[in-house]
Amino acid sequence: MTDSQARTSESTRARRSDAQRSVAAILEAAQACLALDPDASTAEIARAAGVGRVTLYGHFGSRLELVDQTFARSMARAEETLDQVDLSGDARDGLARLIGSSWTLIARSRSILVAAQRTLPPERIRELHDRPMRRVQDLIERGQAVGAFRTDLPTTWMVATFYSVLHGAADEITAGRLDSDSAADLITSTILPCFARDPAPSR
Amino acid sequence: MTDSQARTSESTRARRSDAQRSVAAILEAAQACLALDPDASTAEIARAAGVGRVTLYGHFGSRLELVDQTFARSMARAEETLDQVDLSGDARDGLARLIGSSWTLIARSRSILVAAQRTLPPERIRELHDRPMRRVQDLIERGQAVGAFRTDLPTTWMVATFYSVLHGAADEITAGRLDSDSAADLITSTILPCFARDPAPSR
DNA sequence: CCCAACTTGTACAGCACTGTTCGAGATACG
DNA sequence: CGTATCTCGAACAGTGCTGTACAAGTTGGG
Numbered sequence: 001m002t003d004s005q006a007r008t009s010e011s012t013r014a015r016r017s018d019a020q021r022s023v024a025a026i027l028e029a030a031q032a033c034l035a036l037d038p039d040a041s042t043a044e045i046a047r048a049a050g051v052g053r054v055t056l057y058g059h060f061g062s063r064l065e066l067v068d069q070t071f072a073r074s075m076a077r078a079e080e081t082l083d084q085v086d087l088s089g090d091a092r093d094g095l096a097r098l099i100g101s102s103w104t105l106i107a108r109s110r111s112i113l114v115a116a117q118r119t120l121p122p123e124r125i126r127e128l129h130d131r132p133m134r135r136v137q138d139l140i141e142r143g144q145a146v147g148a149f150r151t152d153l154p155t156t157w158m159v160a161t162f163y164s165v166l167h168g169a170a171d172e173i174t175a176g177r178l179d180s181d182s183a184a185d186l187i188t189s190t191i192l193p194c195f196a197r198d199p200a201p202s203r
Numbered sequence: 204m205t206d207s208q209a210r211t212s213e214s215t216r217a218r219r220s221d222a223q224r225s226v227a228a229i230l231e232a233a234q235a236c237l238a239l240d241p242d243a244s245t246a247e248i249a250r251a252a253g254v255g256r257v258t259l260y261g262h263f264g265s266r267l268e269l270v271d272q273t274f275a276r277s278m279a280r281a282e283e284t285l286d287q288v289d290l291s292g293d294a295r296d297g298l299a300r301l302i303g304s305s306w307t308l309i310a311r312s313r314s315i316l317v318a319a320q321r322t323l324p325p326e327r328i329r330e331l332h333d334r335p336m337r338r339v340q341d342l343i344e345r346g347q348a349v350g351a352f353r354t355d356l357p358t359t360w361m362v363a364t365f366y367s368v369l370h371g372a373a374d375e376i377t378a379g380r381l382d383s384d385s386a387a388d389l390i391t392s393t394i395l396p397c398f399a400r401d402p403a404p405s406r
Numbered sequence: 407c408c409c410a411a412c413t414t415g416t417a418c419a420g421c422a423c424t425g426t427t428c429g430a431g432a433t434a435c436g
Numbered sequence: 437c438g439t440a441t442c443t444c445g446a447a448c449a450g451t452g453c454t455g456t457a458c459a460a461g462t463t464g465g466g
Contacts, residue, residue, distance in 0.1 A: 016411055016464055041453065052414050057455065153393065156380055161393055164371025165364060172363050190356065190364055194397035219434055219441055244423060255444045260425065 023059050025049040030070040031112065038115035042066070064119050071116040075128045078105045082132060091143030095195070096188045098139060099166070103187055106163075107170040107180075136162055140195070149195045158195060165191055226262050228252040233273040234315065241318035245269070267322050274319040278331045281308045285335060294346030298398070299391045301342060302369070306390055309366075310373040310383075339365055343398070352398045361398060368394055 015023070029049035033040035042063050046053040060066040085101045087094040116125055137159050143149035149158075169187050172178035178186070218226070232252035236243035245266050249256040263269040288304045290297040319328055340362050346352035352361075372390050375381035381389070 018462095018464065019412060022413080042455090043453085054415080054456090055413055058412080061455095063454070153389065157375065157389055157393070160371050160375050160380070161368060164367045164374075167371075168363050168367025171367075172360065177359055177363070186356065186360055190360070190397055193399075194393055196396075221432095221434065222442060225443080245425090246423080257426090257445080258443055261442075264425095266424070 019059070022049075022051055022055055025051060026056055026059060026066070027070055027073060030066055031074060034067070034070060034115040035108070035111045038111055038118060040115075067115055067119045068124065071112055071120065072128055074109045074112050075132070078109065079132060081105060082135060087135075087139050091139060091146055091148040092192060092196070094139055095143065095192065098136065099188050099191065100184045103166050103169060103184055104180075106166050107173060107183075110167065110170050133159060133163075143195070147197060150197050161194065162191060222262070225252075225254055225258055228254060229259055229262060229269070230273055230276060233269055234277060237270070237273060237318040238311070238314040241314055241321060243318075270318055270322045271327065274315055274323065275331055277312045277315050278335070281312065282335060284308060285338060290338075290342050294342060294349055294351040295395060295399070297342055298346065298395065301339065302391050302394065303387045306369050306372060306387055307383075309369050310376060310386075313370060313373050336362060336366075346398070350400060353400050364397065365394060 026045065026049045029051075030040075030045045033045045033048050037044075042056055043053050045066070046056040049056070056066070060069070081101060082098075082105070085094075085097050087098065113125075116128075137155055140149060140155055140158050140162075144151045144155070165187055169178065169183050173180055173183060229248065229252045232254075233243075233248045236248045236251050240247075245259055246256050248269070249259040252259070259269070263272070284304060285301075285308070288297075288300050290301065316328075319331075340358055343352060343358055343361050343365075347354045347358070368390055372381065372386050376383055376386060
């Protein structure tokens with residue numbers, strides 16, 4: 001009664017158009033604000049969305065819920081892009097292509113990930129991270145099966161390394177020690193020899 | 204007058220022994236607490252040190268100052284250990300030894316680094332990070348000069364990769380997906396082929 | 407046109423934290 | 437032993453946040 005818009009689960013009653021616009025604006029603003037500061041307050045986000053703080057709480061029960069939806073949306077969007085990456089053919093080429101598409105996404109949404117990690121329970125993070133991670137893992141496993149990638153390292157670890165380097169690259173860029181243009185090539189030429197068969201002729 | 208112990212720069216007046224003990228206990232507790240939670244409050248730290256909160260503020264002007272000193276001490280200790288690593292001889296072996304010694308240190312002080320990053324200005328972080336980083340950089344450059352490491356990647360980037368993988372390993376351990384025993388070998392056999400000359404025979 | 411849905415600012419309660427003050431008590435150390 | 441140094445708890449001011457309540461306005465949509 002008192003609360004005008006109580007949605008949160010059940011009641012799929014279509015929202016009025018202006019309400020939909022508000023929600024969209026808030027999510028957009030949250031994405032932008034959290035990217036700048038993972039600790040952005042609801043006041044900041046509401047202001048950036050051009051909306052009253054009360055309105056924000058009308059649509060999202062809590063800050064946590066807002067962060068959750070923002071993160072989920074960010075991941076969903078990323079997945080849309082990743083879905084279009086051609087992973088067939090040579091596993092090495094596939095990995096290169098995957099890197100090319102992934103690293104920009106990661107660089108952009110990394111700060112949101114931090115925000116999510118600070119407010120969401122770990123299992124929720126993993127839940128949303130699972131699908132994109134699985135994608136990498138599948139590719140690596142295929143490469144191993146075909147003999148393109150080394151098999152002396154656990155797949156899990158290789159996936160972790162993949163993400164470590166990508167995130168590291170994002171760090172280097174925000175630190176200004178690396179420019180975005182050369183990033184993809186750099187990452188690729190770093191990871192490929194690390195994943196390739198023949199551990200290196202040294203020793 | 205009112206403030207009993209005002210040290211902070213100048214006045215190298217020797218502290219009384221119990222005061223020294225308090226300072227030591229606080230720093231130790233800070234290390235432990237910040238390792239568990241990078242946002243640990245002064246109250247928590249004081250309690251863990253078995254000391255009143257007021258006492259803590261008697262020795263450290265602010266939380267920032269405490270974090271700074273804790274981080275600095277942690278880095279100094281790490282450097283002591285790192286100083287004893289033999290980096291002469293084959294660059295690859297040197298790197299392997301450096302990894303062996305570094306990764307434990309990183310795994311232990313990683314959370315403190317996070318705390319430092321959240322409270323200290325970025326240039327202060329860099330200032331304290333500079334020396335250990337230089338160590339890695341020098342080794343890599345030497346390896347490049349001798350022909351052991353590839354030269355097609357910027358040294359800065361290789362250093363960044365080095366740290367990325369180490370931190371990534373630490374993450375994997377705290378996530379329970381990797382056990383401490385196998386970590387060093389895993390890291391080494393990941394990084395070495397990535398740094399080695401002959402980019403890999405593939406393609 | 408009308409009403410329910412939506413938005414708004416202000417204001418408030420509650421919390422957690424930082425940093426300071428005070429006054430009294432304990433303790434190192436000369 | 438005496439004193440400057442140190443420690444303590446309790447208490448307070450100040451800040452910045454979250455989440456809620458209210459009461460009045462605006463707007464979409466049937």
